[in-house]
Amino acid sequence: MQDYAELTVLLVDPNPGMRASLRNMLNQSGITRIDDAVSSGTAIRQLGKKNFDLVLCEYDLGSGSGDNGQDGQQLLEDLRLHKLIGPWTIFIMLTSEGVYGKVVSAAELLPADYILKPFTVEVLMQRIAKAVGRRTAFLPIYEHIGQGNVREAIAASTTAEANHPRHATDFARVRAELHFGAGQLAEAELAYHTILAGRPIGWAHLGLARCQFAAQRYDDALATLDKLLAQNPKYMAAYDLLARTHEALGQAVQAKKVLEDAVAISPHMVSRLRHLGTVAYETGDIGMAEKAFKQVVAKAKYSEFRDPEDHVNLVKTLVKKGDANQASGVIRDLERSLRGNTNTEACRAISAALLLDLSGNDTAAANELSNAVAAVGLAKGLSNGLKLGLVQSCLKHKLDKDAAHVVIDMMGDTESGLSMEQAVGVFEHAGRHDIARSIGEQITHQVEELLESAASHLDQGDHRAAVTTLGMALRKNPSNLPVLYATISAMLRQLDELGWEAPLAEQAGLLLERLRRIDSGNPEFDTLLQQHSATQRKYGISTTA
Structure with a gap:
């Protein structure tokens, strides 16, 4: 029998009876190094302090934990997005949930496994043994990846494949992804073609499409993704890339349709809902944008990583709709529920200016925009889209110096990636050729x-x-x-x-x-x-x- 005495485990479940039952099952197999988390928030804090080998997470985290809107899928999305767990962490979802959309949402985030309740100790340990065995085979590769040693990771995958031939396809996948991550698109594309020559595998088609997209061969990417979805219409990550590809080709309406189809199949991915809201707004589908952004705000409400920009997006949509009452309520919720967030004041001021614009109070709107410009300078991680929207609003209210100030700060921010063409284009689009010329000259000199x-x-x-x-x-x-x-x-x-x-x-x-x-x-x-x-x-x- 496999010795799991050194395995560290985090149990995430709001139900003390279920945690006790899981702990007893694990103890029967010699696993005693176990910590508890009663909600997504406590799980995130635990994982921020120490690494765990295994996370056993209940899908439904809303039973009296205070995280009534958070579930295991959203927790896993947060953990992946904010890199609180590495590829070596085994994450197993436990659920009795029968709603197919939720199961798909959880599965597409690639937990190591998900187990439907009720289950026996034998079933639990079989699943853990399978996941631990796979992790052991891949651990040398993960260690090199963690150290940034791509060459060593590729070599380790070749060695590991010889020792664990049953995982040969998975090792080939890792090598292809390493080549892609290193910018070696030709090598990655060849690796995916080689895999596909053996048999049609969904992730290999997706990897090939990613290579084609990165090389800006958008028509090729469309063809590959269409083929993948024809074979597997529930391969959710393909929808996301397909939408981005349509956007790259200037086909926003098609991108919106793709995202709507994806949300209909798997309705709980916050990042996809946010993308749908953005594309819907850009295409003038305000009803769909409102629906998507409301879901984003609601689903992210209990996340440890709430983003006040979601409230701005919803306010902007409601203002476009002409719904001042709802927009005002969203701003109040932003002020109340995100107090203390370093980005809240900038988002509040931008939202307030949008609402004041709707009421025709230009003077008060201009004052809030100036407040927003000052707050943006103190904020961290605000998106380029939000900042450029602020610039456009400043120009509309003849706050030229404020607009130029925001753009120049973005140019000096290594995280923004704002180019000279983009910066100049903002002012050209607004008909302010004088500011565009001045900004261009400053950047050229720099x-x-x-x-x-x-x-x-x-x-x-x-x-x-x-x-x-x-x-x-x-x-x-x-x-x-x-x-x-x-x-x-x-x-x-x-x-x-x-x-x-x-x-x-x-x-x-x-x-x-x-x-x-x-x-x-x-x-x-x-x-x-x-x-x-x-x-x-x-x-x-x-x-x-």
């Missing part, structure tokens, strides 16, 4: 200064500083070919001279793919490509030119 600084760092042999500086320049002006060439060249020099670093190699690979699309006929591109291949071969990443 890029020139960064290029000079990077050259100085390279002269001093400081490759890391040069790469960091060039990255800043590229974020400001990603379509600037000289900056793009200089950035890739500096990255490859650093990799060659200072050693292989997976995150940097991934960035270089992605930038090379971008350069391939826009300037592949340039001999300088061929030189960089050869340099990239030589560096990969040097570290055993690739043996092909």
